[in-house]
Amino acid sequence: MKRNVLILVAVVLLAGFAIYQNIASKDRQASAKEAAPKPNYLAPGFKLSSLDGNVYEVGGTREKPLLVNFWASWCGPCELEAPDLKQLYDKYKDQIDFYAVNMTASDRMDNIKSFVKHFEFKFPVLLDSDGKVGELYRVNGIPMTFLVDKNGIIKEGFGVLHPDELEKRIKRLIES
Template structure:
């Protein structure tokens, strides 16, 4: 009898511990970020960069739609592989998510970046990071690197080169707010 009571007490303690942990996990997911940074769960760093026409484009804070920031360069082989998929996805989901390409111009050539955008017929804003400060602030190691940002301006995920089907899954989840 004492043995059964001891086992029951242990089971109840474990159940209580699991319940507390689940509650803490839910609190973390719903809590507002307290930091800005390029990592998931943080607000996307605010910045302004010129587009190909020289007009400033502002990023940071809440938006009407989720945002994908794609860092790339004209000499990048994987970027050349990825851009046709991004163009197709922009055509399909552009009314539900914003896609912005940021050329790492400090490590590229502006004229080559412009030629790349024209050659591929990029149908979303292309920003030029000539000084490299924005690219540097996002602290990525390879290109292409994309930051998926929700409507509240919070980075949800950081991804590199993906097949089109995976991109589509991530975009659908971003739109749904997951």
């Protein structure tokens, strides 16, 4: 009888431990998802230096909405998207800010400068030299773009879009 009670107690303790581990694992996964940038949540804040030597900041309220584009000079889709970004910046620069965040940890400075010159980027090119901002924004593929409203709230994040669709989303952000 005593042996059966001990076995029962051991089974109950093991079952309780398994349930606890399962709940703790789900809590960790939920908090990791909450930390990821997503629509209708505050954009994670950061400060980065740019090619022009200035420091730019993201986080909190702003005078204008913001487009944050993560890219690298070696990225084929980034090359395809670059002329569209330039054209849309030229058209909407008085109504929205553009920040091009280069994934500098995986790029070379001479290639970055050449890319920026070739595509005539006039908007700030920020340098994520240690990759921490890319990690903060959970960028796992480039190009990756986030649209942030004047209140610092992410409205959406996406990869490459057709230029007409990108313009439509920029207009919607400006009007909101």
